[in-house]
Amino acid sequence: MIDRSKDFFGDMNDIIVARRLTKRFGHFTAVDAVDFHIKQGEVLGLLGPNGAGKTTTIKMMTGLLRITSGSVWVKGYEVTKNLNKIKKFIGYMSQKFSLYPLLNAYENIEFCGGVSGVPRKIIKEKKELITKEIPREILTQRVKDIPPGIRQRVALFSCLISDPEIILLDEPTSGVDPEVRREFWAKIYDLKKKGKTILVTTHNLDEAEYADRILIIHKGRIILDGEPSELMRAEKAESMERLFRKAVTGHEAN
Amino acid sequence: MRIFYLFKKELIEILRQREMLVLIFIAPILQTIVLGYVVTTDVKNIPVQVVNLSESRAAFRIVNRINHSSLFDVKKVSHSPEDAVSIFKKGTAKAIIVLRDSFEAGNKNIRYPEVQILMDGIDANTAGIAAGYFNGIVRYYIMTDIKQKGFELPLESQTVIRFNPDLESINYMGPGIVALLLTMISMFLTSIGIVREKEQQTMDTLLISRLTPIEIFTGKALPMALLGLIEMGIGIAVVILVFNIQIRGSLLYLFITAVIFLFAILSYALLISTLCNSQQQALFFSWFSMVTFLLLSGLFTPIENIPRAFRWLADINPLRYLIRIIRELFLKGNDITYFTKDLLIMTGIMVVLLSLSIVNFKRMVSR
Numbered sequence: 001m002i003d004r005s006k007d008f009f010g011d012m013n014d015i016i017v018a019r020r021l022t023k024r025f026g027h028f029t030a031v032d033a034v035d036f037h038i039k040q041g042e043v044l045g046l047l048g049p050n051g052a053g054k055t056t057t058i059k060m061m062t063g064l065l066r067i068t069s070g071s072v073w074v075k076g077y078e079v080t081k082n083l084n085k086i087k088k089f090i091g092y093m094s095q096k097f098s099l100y101p102l103l104n105a106y107e108n109i110e111f112c113g114g115v116s117g118v119p120r121k122i123i124k125e126k127k128e129l130i131t132k133e134i135p136r137e138i139l140t141q142r143v144k145d146i147p148p149g150i151r152q153r154v155a156l157f158s159c160l161i162s163d164p165e166i167i168l169l170d171e172p173t174s175g176v177d178p179e180v181r182r183e184f185w186a187k188i189y190d191l192k193k194k195g196k197t198i199l200v201t202t203h204n205l206d207e208a209e210y211a212d213r214i215l216i217i218h219k220g221r222i223i224l225d226g227e228p229s230e231l232m233r234a235e236k237a238e239s240m241e242r243l244f245r246k247a248v249t250g251h252e253a254n
Numbered sequence: 255m256r257i258f259y260l261f262k263k264e265l266i267e268i269l270r271q272r273e274m275l276v277l278i279f280i281a282p283i284l285q286t287i288v289l290g291y292v293v294t295t296d297v298k299n300i301p302v303q304v305v306n307l308s309e310s311r312a313a314f315r316i317v318n319r320i321n322h323s324s325l326f327d328v329k330k331v332s333h334s335p336e337d338a339v340s341i342f343k344k345g346t347a348k349a350i351i352v353l354r355d356s357f358e359a360g361n362k363n364i365r366y367p368e369v370q371i372l373m374d375g376i377d378a379n380t381a382g383i384a385a386g387y388f389n390g391i392v393r394y395y396i397m398t399d400i401k402q403k404g405f406e407l408p409l410e411s412q413t414v415i416r417f418n419p420d421l422e423s424i425n426y427m428g429p430g431i432v433a434l435l436l437t438m439i440s441m442f443l444t445s446i447g448i449v450r451e452k453e454q455q456t457m458d459t460l461l462i463s464r465l466t467p468i469e470i471f472t473g474k475a476l477p478m479a480l481l482g483l484i485e486m487g488i489g490i491a492v493v494i495l496v497f498n499i500q501i502r503g504s505l506l507y508l509f510i511t512a513v514i515f516l517f518a519i520l521s522y523a524l525l526i527s528t529l530c531n532s533q534q535q536a537l538f539f540s541w542f543s544m545v546t547f548l549l550l551s552g553l554f555t556p557i558e559n560i561p562r563a564f565r566w567l568a569d570i571n572p573l574r575y576l577i578r579i580i581r582e583l584f585l586k587g588n589d590i591t592y593f594t595k596d597l598l599i600m601t602g603i604m605v606v607l608l609s610l611s612i613v614n615f616k617r618m619v620s621r
Binding site for chain 2: 059062063064084087088090092094095096098099100101102103107110111112114115116117142158
């Protein structure tokens with residue numbers, strides 16, 4: 001049951017709501033009072049250049065970083081107060097894939113499942129499942145020796161092993177070739193069809209069109225929020241890159 | 255059950271590094287053997303020079319005894335004065351023994367030369383021991399000589415040494431080395447445990463998992479404790495088999511002591527790991543701590559030598575208690591009643607370190 005506290009003022013369909021979410025490191029404000037929401041079953045793209053505050057935002061949503069001020073609710077639970085509860089709903093894949101280089105792919109998957117409380121039997125079944133996608137001889141190699149594209153798939157598989165409702169992916173396509181990227185987005189659509197809510201951060205503007213909705217973040221502030229095609233039409237921008245430049249220029253002028 | 259996966263992961267990570275395996279399983283054998291032979295407080299073969307300016311038979315006999323003693327390595331015997339400072343500067347001898355005829359022999363029946371020993375004080379420890387040895391030789395000679403001349407000494411002390419009658423330093427260094435091994439491997443491996451997660455950016459995987467901070471802490475510490483105990487087992491086997499030192503006390507007490515000590519040292523190492531930002535920093539910190547623990551442990555020098563104002567540093571050093579208990583178990587065969595106090599103090603230190611470490615880890619996790 002969703003526990004909607006009196007502070008929660010999102011829509012009933014909003015699975016994640018952030019209000020004036022702020023993170024400061026000393027005098028530097030990495031994320032500056034951002035407001036946003038993510039609807040259930042939505043694929044949201046959080047776009048911005050390196051250092052814009054994407055990873056900081058996602059880490060505050062998962063409880064990996066302490067929030068300086070503001071709040072974020074996941075399924076109605078305020079993150080700071082209900083960290084253990086929200087961990088059940090979230091699958092998180094970090095920027096560098098967060099795999100153990102000395103463990104092989106199977107061992108990484110087993111570890112992620114095991115520490116997420118997935119029963120042994122399910123872990124075994126999931127390991128069989130990935131063998132259908134990636135050859136066993138690759139999966140038995142140490143992760144440090146396998147190509148980035150496969151590493152990314154293993155990381156995504158590990159993130160999904162506990163079958164989370166909300167999937168937070170931090171720069172999942174960085175360092176992989178276009179073919180792997182396309183395959184990755186195909187997987188994201190499969191997950192969406194299964195009713196999962198997905199947040200993907202990226203600095204590749206050409207990936208924005210894959211998302212149902214995008215948030216453009218710049219210098220810790222959200223400067224655009226909307227469906228990619230609508231935003232392009234409204235801003236009269238013929239490409240995502242133009243749209244981004246316009247938004248940044250407009251934001252800096254203000 | 256979740257903790258089992260972390261335990262397994264930690265072990266796999268260590269055992270998959272070939273260099274680490276050598277460090278864990280081969281190094282302790284070599285270390286115990288090498289340290290057992292090398293780290294000795296016995297002072298032998300002290301290079302000395304004898305300047306014998308006396309023509310007495312007594313002087314001749316004393317020189318003869320020095321020559322035949324394994325304690326001294328007589329480099330030169332001269333019969334004319336020598337420049338002591340020059341000899342010490344060259345480093346050819348650490349002591350110069352000078353014998354010359356006394357101008358005022360109190361008793362004409364017993365005529366002994368005047369004896370002087372000049373020491374190179376750079377190595378104060380050896381100098382002190384050498385002076386003691388030499389005085390012993392002279393005293394023994396005089397006593398024998400007086401008795402031969404029909405005199406009786408009014409007072410004579412008799413020394414009886416128990417537990418290590420031959421005063422072999424390996425007998426008490428060996429068990430100390432076992433304690434050293436236990437500390438070294440556990441501290442170094444554990445101190446990089448959490449910082450490695452930070453460096454290879456896998457900390458997020460742990461923190462986003464359902465593991466609680468205490469589970470992460472325990473899952474990190476337990477494999478190291480296991481490896482530490484294996485290390486200790488190897489060390490004990492080497493000490494027993496190579497140096498023929500028998501353990502007279504209970505192995506169970508040794509195990510209990512080791513486990514308490516391990517949790518103290520692992521807590522300290524995990525504290526280092528949470529405070530440092532790189533493995534390099536953690537290793538440096540561990541090395542610095544290791545040297546301090548070692549110097550304040552009583553392994554090489556007696557705790558009683560430490561000035562009172564700094565003795566508290568030794569009192570809070572868990573290695574001090576481990577070494578004492580291990581020595582008591584090995585050499586004296588004492589049961590737990592003899593070292594309950596040490597065990598309780600060590601447990602107290604362990605509880606404080608463990609609490610500090612867990613609090614700090616929780617603080618780090620919620621940053």
